[in-house]
Amino acid sequence: MRERILGGYDDFVLPFMTGMAFILIYLFIGLIRIFRHMPAQDRTRFFKSLLSPSIMLKNAKDIVNDCLLHVKIFKRNILLGYMHASIALGWFMLIVIGHIEVALYVPQRNGILYYPVFFRYFVKQEGALTLKGSFFFFLMDFFLLIVLSGIGLAIYKRFRSRALGMRRTTRPCLADRIALACLWSIFPLRLLAESFTAGIAGGSFLTKPMHWLFSNFLSNDLHILPTWWAYSIALGVFFLALPFSRYMHIPTEAFLIMLRNAGIKASHPRKGFAEAEIYSCSSCGLCIDACPMNVNKRNLKYSSVYMIRFLRRRNEKKTKAIADKCLMCGKCVAVCPVGVESCNLKRAHRATRYNTLQYNYSYLGNGSHPAHAHADTQDTPDILYFAGCMTHLTPSIIKSMEEIFKLSGSKYVFADKDGGVCCGRPLLLAGKEDAAREVIARNSQLIQTSGCSKVVLSCPICLKVLKEEYKLQGIELLHHTQFINSLIKEGKIKVKDGGESLVYHNPCELGRGCGIYKEPQEILQQVGELRKGEYEGKESICCGGSLGSLTLSYEERGKITQGSLNALTGCNPHKIITACPLCLKTFAEKSPVPVMDIAQIVKENIYTNTYETYSL
C-alpha cells in the first residue's frame, strides 16, 4: 500500500474540513459555556470524578453500552436497538480502523483529520494482496455493510415506525431533515466512492464486486472524483447542520454520561448541566408513546421531547406550557435511552417562575410533638410512623396500618396522628423551593429528635422527598410495603391466601420514584393470585391523580385514570391493589372493581387467631 496522490491532498476534502472545523469549534465553545454556567461545586465535583477510577470505569462502561451498543434500546425493541447500534458501532469502527490503516501504511500522514476518512482515494494497492491487507479490507467492508443495514432500517422506520416498536415519532424540524438526508446519503456515497476506487486501492467482498459491476459500463476513471466530492459534501453539510439538529446527541451524549456519573443534577432549566441534557436529547420520541397524557391525542405536544426542543430554541411560552402540564410521573425519564432527566428540568423551570410567593411558616414553631413523648425515656419505640397528609384523606390505610402494628407487636409512635407538617414534595413540584426548604427543615428536626431509628411511611410521595432531600443520618426510611414484607419474612405476622385475583398498580412515586418494585409483588403473591397488568414495573402509567401537574384539567385527568384502569382490568382481577393513597383515591372514584391499598389487603388476610397460626 503506497500513497498515490502526492502531498496527500485534493480539493474535495474542503467541504469535509469546513464542516469538521465548524463542529469542533462549536463543541469547544459549548463545553466552555456549560462549565461556566455550572455551579462551582458541581465543576469541582466533575473534575474530581475524573480522578476516581471507579467512576471512570463506570463512565467507560456506560459510554460503550449507551453510545455504541445502545443496550437500553435493544431491551425495548431488538430491531430498533439494532438500527441504533449498527450505525453507531459501525461508524465508530470505520473511524477506528481507518486510523489504524493510516498508522500502518502511511504513518507520515498520521494526525491529518481527513486522511483516514478518504484513505482509499489517496492510496494505491501494490503487488499481491497480503493477508494483513485483506483483513483490513474485509473489516472495512464488513462494518460499512453493518452501517448500511442500519441506514436501511432507519429509512424503513421513517415510513413505518410501528414495525420498530414505536407508535409515534417526533416531527423533524428543517435542520433535522437536512442532517437526516446527509446521514442517509453519507454511507451509500462512501460505498460508491470506494467501489469506484477499488480497482486502484483495493477492496473486499462489498467494494470489489461493485467495482467489477461498474467497470462493465463505466470504464472511465474520471467519475471517481465526483463521487468523492459528493461523499465529502455530505459529511461537511452533516457537520454544519449537526448543532441545529437532533443528531447533536452523537458528540454530546458521552459528556452527559460523565457529568451524570459525577453526580451532578440540573439546577437551572437551561444552563450548565441542563444544556448538556438538552443537546443530548436525540429527539427519538420514545417519550411520546410513554407519556400518560397522550390518551388525549391533542396532548401529544406536551411530551418531554418537545419541551426539550423548545428549551433549546429558548421558546419560553411553549416551554412554560409543557413544564406546567407535566404529571411528573417520570415514565419519560425511565424510557429515555439517553437518560435525560426531563422532570428535573421541568421542576427547575417551575422554580424560576413560582418561587416568589411569600410564605409565613411561623406557626410551625417548635412546639411539642407526639414523636417526642418518648424521646428522653428508655422505652423509645424503634419505629416512627409517618402517614402523610394524603394518607389522612384515606383513613382506611391508617386503620389497617395501626392494626398491622398491633398484631405484629411492633412498638411505634404515630408522628402525625394529630396532623403533621407537609413533607415538602408538593411544594417542590410546584417550584416553591424556598417554602419547601422550610417544611423540610421542620420535619427533619422532628424526625431526628424523635429518637427512632426507622421511619415507616404510607405515602410514596413523602418517601421520595425524605430519601432525596432530607439529610437524615442513620435513620432507615421504609415504605409500608417494605415494612410489611419484612414483618412477613421475619414471621411477625402470618398472612393467608384470600383466594382472590389481584392486579398491582405500581405508583409512580414508589416504583420509578423510589425504586421499590419487589416488595409489593412478594407480599401480594402471598395474599392472593397476582395477575399481570398491561404495564408492569417501571412501565407503569400514572393514575391521573398526580400532584405534579399544575394545569391539567379534571376532565383530562379523568381520561388518564380511565386509560390506566383499562390497562389494569384487562386481566379481569377481583381487586386492584396499589400502594399510594393518592392512586387509591383517584382509582376508587372510577374503578369498576374494588381498589385497595396493600396494607388493607394484608390486614384482611392476616391470621389474628393464635390457634390458626399453630394449625398451619
Next chain:
Amino acid sequence: MKNIVVIGGGPAGLEASAQLHRLGYNVILVEKSPQLGGHLAKWDRLFPSGIPAKDVLEKMVSQINGVKYFLEANVQSINLLHKSYNVILNNGITVLADAVLFTTGFDLFPAQKKEEYGYGIYEKVITNADLENWFKTKKDNRVTENPKRIGFVHCVGSRDEKAGNRYCSKVCCATAVKQACEIKQEFPDVEVFCFYMDLRMFGRGYEDMYLSAQKDYGVRFIRGRVSEVAENINKELIVKAEDTLSGKPIKVTLDLLVLMSGMQNCSEGTKVAHQLGIANAGNDGFFETKDAIYSQQHSTREGIFFAGACTGPKTLPDSLSEARAAAIEIHNYVKGIR
C-alpha cells in the same frame, strides 16, 4: 286512547301521571322499587315549615287512581316505531306509547367516595338520608343517646370537581339547616356545627329558617370545608376544618357527623336514556333539555319529555311544577298543538 309511559314513580312521576290521567290519557307508570314515592317516601319532614313527608306523599298517591303502575319494574328496551315508542318492561309488558316522560329523578352521591370523611369507615359518620331515616324510625345504632356535639358537612359531592360534580345540589343547604334544628329539638343540649362553603337560602322562608337556626337553636355555622376526619379510641370523631372567616384551622371532637350528600343523575334512568341517545348530555351527567329556558320539559327527541331532578337538582315544589308543565306539554304534543 293514547298511551303515555311515565318512567319513575317519585313525586314528579306521580304528579305528572295524575295530571295526564285527568286529561284523559292512558298512563302507565313504571317504578323500579317496591313502593311509590321515590326519595320522598324515605324522608321524615320537609323544609321550610316541617310538613310531614308522609302527608304530602299520601295526597299525591290518592290522586293517581286509575293510573296503571308497575312496581319493581324496569324498562328493558325502548325504541321508536314510526311515530310512537315501543317500551318493553322486564315484567313482560309491552306498551306502544305516544309519548314517554322521564321522571327518573336523582341518586344520592355515594358518600364513601369522599373517603376522607370516613363514611363506611368510622362508625359515627352518617348521611343526610340516614339521619332522615332515623328521624322517621328512631332506629340506627350510630345515633346514640345524649350526644354532646354533632356536625353537618355541606356540599358532599357537590361543587366538588375532584368528586366529579361541579354543580350545586340546591337542596342540601336548606336540608342541613332543617336537620340541624330537628336534631336540637331531639337533643336540646347538643352543640351543633354546620361546615359550609356558602349558604344558599334562595327559597321563600329559607332565610327565616336559617336565622331561626342561629337565634332559636344556637346552631354554629362555620364557613370552611372539612379537610379530614379521624377517629379516636372512644369512637369519637376528630374533625379538622378551616374557619375561613377567622382564617384559622379548627379542630372539634364530635359524637356524630352528618354528610350532606348531593344529587347526581339517576344511574338507572341514564341507562334507559342511553337507548334513545339522549343520555350523553352536559358534562354534569344530567339530561339535556331542548332549550335551557323556554323548553325545559322537552328532550332533544320528539315525544320524549322530562320533569323533575333528572335535568338537574330541584326542590320538591320545583319538581311538582315541572310535572304539571310536562303534562300540558305532552298534551299539546299528542294533540298536535305547537
